[in-house]
Amino acid sequence: MLKPATTDIEALKIIDDRLRWLSAWTIHHANHVRDNDDGLKVGGHQASCASMTAIMAALYFHALGPNDRVAVKPHAGPVLHAIHYLLGSQSREALENFRGFGGAQSYPSRTKDRIPVDFSTGSVGLGVAITLFASLVQDYLSAHGWLDDQDRGRFVALMGDAELDEGNIYEAIIEGAKHDVRNLWWIIDYNRQSLDATSADRMFERFDEIFRSCGWRVVELRYGKRLQAVLAERPTVKGWFETLSNAELSALHYQGGAAWRSRLDAEFGKDAAEFLTQYDDDALASLFSDLGGHCMETLVEAFDGAQDDVPTLFIAWTIKGHGLPFAGHKDNHAGLMNPTQLAALREAMGVREGHEWEPLEGVGDNARPGVEALIDRSRIARDKRQRSFGSVSFPAIPAPAGEEQSTQAAFGRILLDVSKAGGDLADRIVTTSPDVTVSTNLGAWVNQRGLFRRAEMPDIFAKAKIASAQKWSGDNRGQHIELGIAESNLFLMLAAAGLAGDLFGTRLIPIGTLYDPFIARGLDSLNYACYQDARFLLVATPSGITLGPEGGAHQSINPPLIALGQPGLRHYEPAYADELAAMMHEAFRLIDDAAGESTYLRLSTRSVRQIERTDDAWREGAIAGAYWLREPAAGAEAAIVAMGAVMPEALAAWEELSLDVPGLGLLAVTSPDLLHRGWTAAQAERWQGQRNASHIEQLLSRLSPGAGLVTLADAAPASLSWLGGVLGQRVAPLGVEKFGQTGNLTDLYAAYRLDGDAITEAVAELLLPA
Numbered sequence: 001m002l003k004p005a006t007t008d009i010e011a012l013k014i015i016d017d018r019l020r021w022l023s024a025w026t027i028h029h030a031n032h033v034r035d036n037d038d039g040l041k042v043g044g045h046q047a048s049c050a051s052m053t054a055i056m057a058a059l060y061f062h063a064l065g066p067n068d069r070v071a072v073k074p075h076a077g078p079v080l081h082a083i084h085y086l087l088g089s090q091s092r093e094a095l096e097n098f099r100g101f102g103g104a105q106s107y108p109s110r111t112k113d114r115i116p117v118d119f120s121t122g123s124v125g126l127g128v129a130i131t132l133f134a135s136l137v138q139d140y141l142s143a144h145g146w147l148d149d150q151d152r153g154r155f156v157a158l159m160g161d162a163e164l165d166e167g168n169i170y171e172a173i174i175e176g177a178k179h180d181v182r183n184l185w186w187i188i189d190y191n192r193q194s195l196d197a198t199s200a201d202r203m204f205e206r207f208d209e210i211f212r213s214c215g216w217r218v219v220e221l222r223y224g225k226r227l228q229a230v231l232a233e234r235p236t237v238k239g240w241f242e243t244l245s246n247a248e249l250s251a252l253h254y255q256g257g258a259a260w261r262s263r264l265d266a267e268f269g270k271d272a273a274e275f276l277t278q279y280d281d282d283a284l285a286s287l288f289s290d291l292g293g294h295c296m297e298t299l300v301e302a303f304d305g306a307q308d309d310v311p312t313l314f315i316a317w318t319i320k321g322h323g324l325p326f327a328g329h330k331d332n333h334a335g336l337m338n339p340t341q342l343a344a345l346r347e348a349m350g351v352r353e354g355h356e357w358e359p360l361e362g363v364g365d366n367a368r369p370g371v372e373a374l375i376d377r378s379r380i381a382r383d384k385r386q387r388s389f390g391s392v393s394f395p396a397i398p399a400p401a402g403e404e405q406s407t408q409a410a411f412g413r414i415l416l417d418v419s420k421a422g423g424d425l426a427d428r429i430v431t432t433s434p435d436v437t438v439s440t441n442l443g444a445w446v447n448q449r450g451l452f453r454r455a456e457m458p459d460i461f462a463k464a465k466i467a468s469a470q471k472w473s474g475d476n477r478g479q480h481i482e483l484g485i486a487e488s489n490l491f492l493m494l495a496a497a498g499l500a501g502d503l504f505g506t507r508l509i510p511i512g513t514l515y516d517p518f519i520a521r522g523l524d525s526l527n528y529a530c531y532q533d534a535r536f537l538l539v540a541t542p543s544g545i546t547l548g549p550e551g552g553a554h555q556s557i558n559p560p561l562i563a564l565g566q567p568g569l570r571h572y573e574p575a576y577a578d579e580l581a582a583m584m585h586e587a588f589r590l591i592d593d594a595a596g597e598s599t600y601l602r603l604s605t606r607s608v609r610q611i612e613r614t615d616d617a618w619r620e621g622a623i624a625g626a627y628w629l630r631e632p633a634a635g636a637e638a639a640i641v642a643m644g645a646v647m648p649e650a651l652a653a654w655e656e657l658s659l660d661v662p663g664l665g666l667l668a669v670t671s672p673d674l675l676h677r678g679w680t681a682a683q684a685e686r687w688q689g690q691r692n693a694s695h696i697e698q699l700l701s702r703l704s705p706g707a708g709l710v711t712l713a714d715a716a717p718a719s720l721s722w723l724g725g726v727l728g729q730r731v732a733p734l735g736v737e738k739f740g741q742t743g744n745l746t747d748l749y750a751a752y753r754l755d756g757d758a759i760t761e762a763v764a765e766l767l768l769p770a
């Protein structure tokens, strides 16, 4: 690539200044200018922004191509808004309302910001790692013929140095190495400060080794051109500079030129005298601030020099708060300039009072055309892309035949049938699992559709004619992305694949499987995926103490409660294979529906006798969250309410008790999550004058107002006990509250009170006169 003309570099430096000003001003305005009715601290991170303005100017106005996608360090959100303000894609109103309701968000948000945000950020580390999985998805789409070469791009993560402490980053680069990921730039804003203080020194030399050993190129941008030239002439000063600890260096940057002078004088005495006479204090401070991440020539050169597809880590040395009065101060993370300091910055930047929001305020007439031309040429997407929805056709999904089945086995059979039937749905499904592909019943699907590998991977065992039920070969047509045991990676993979419609214009139907208890291991990544409105199907199996002999380390208890509190994720827990088939169809539909969401299926390995259906009336209720498996008599005094794998106990108890308790009902709950949402939504509607009863209110109003409910779930009893609040009916909640143990189902259900005796006792107690 040609080196840009000097005028471009100058224009980029001007843009760097504009970004520093606009980001600082946006935050200042929100904290000190805008009305504040409630006295809450508004906040914002002027120092974290100032640290990155040069890097972001060089990226957005020079290096990025139109298909490149960027995850921006959360605390540099205002810089991204300032960039789009210069580009004309962000409004002044949104900036004036920064951190206000409906205004520019504190941290870049794909769903809430009006500017194009490729990846939301906020929980540090996750925004970095998702770029790696997005790059893998890009390779997947290319290999499957869904992405033209000219539409491919690079994935860039702008990260704080303290983000390197997040373990999910290393889990991701290990997985990336296995898949030979490429087209990644991760750029560290190496300001050597975190939130609390300056960061520890000792790890620095290790980070580059870690990345190199995972196949990355590491480019360190330590010095700007000016400082590099001066230190090249003075190796002893350079040696001294490089031994300064993070804390010492930051303190000197904060203290400024006089402090540098006295330190150098103390260190080198008369040997530094001639050097020091060449600089006044300001010039000395400016010289030592010329670090790589603030030097436009250095940045442009580095980006131009990394145009191949090798994943590259840039370590760009910077000063936190560069150019602001608290530059380098260890406490500057949430520091805000006071009005006096802001006024001084405004003056220094040539911004007239009252003209603070003008995009190119302070840019001289000579420079302006060059700056405008550069902004005009910027190749990044300016407008928010339309999401791709509604293009996949979903055939009906028949339930697999079989008198006795587990929901986990039925899941595997349904996917196999989908695969055999072929067509659009089957081709768009991409499955993934953190080393539990076989044990979550994805095996048959993988036998049919193969592993995804960019380079052919033969099945050595098959070639050697060693008998195995499981084929394990891969090529670039494969549809299963194999992951190592790292549940956070699973969710980031699902997040990236679940955004394929947005990122690449092609909707994928991602399905991820894992063991239910290990959802907790990747919970923040799961939340992150939902926060961005990524769409996928999560199949968690096995679950609960119903896992029996596997014991308490693998028996999940609280995931239904997690799901109850997780926006963007719908929990379904089927008891029967036909329910599961209906739920999978609904989950696929929701993936491709603009108003949809992701789905979490909680499945079991317990083989249960399937129910005979006389009609299809159950189906609508099952999708809405519950249906009467055994209808209650009108005004009945009691009902059993059960979910999932313990349905046979509920049915048996119903059969036994209905002789003595006339009209006893059995409610099959398929989604406490949906029932709860429907209940609160109907309540909110009533407050606005509408009179619709929610699904669960309609179901429970078949019973008498004072009826008793015995709720039963192989999960925390709170998953269902809240149902008593819907109409004020009494509840006896049965469920699992202590860690599980090994054992057979009879012993375990008796010990944890999920059996017929427990149900009978609970019903009896509810029916006793008070």
Ligand SMILES: Cc1ncc(C[n+]2csc(CCOP(=O)(O)OP(=O)(O)O)c2C)c(N)n1
Pocket (backbone or CB within 6 Å): 047, 048, 051, 073, 074, 075, 122, 123, 124, 159, 160, 161, 162, 163, 189, 191, 193, 194, 195, 320, 333
């Ligand atoms: C998972 C998570 N934990 C904690 C925080 C709170 N937090 C926000 S920024 C930050 C330190 C960031 O330091 P660094 O990454 O170096 O960024 P910079 O110095 O550029 O601001 C912390 C701990 C967070 N946002 N996410």
Ligand SMILES: [Mg+2]
Pocket (backbone or CB within 6 Å): 160, 161, 162, 189, 190, 191, 192, 193, 194, 320
């Ligand atoms: Mg930092």
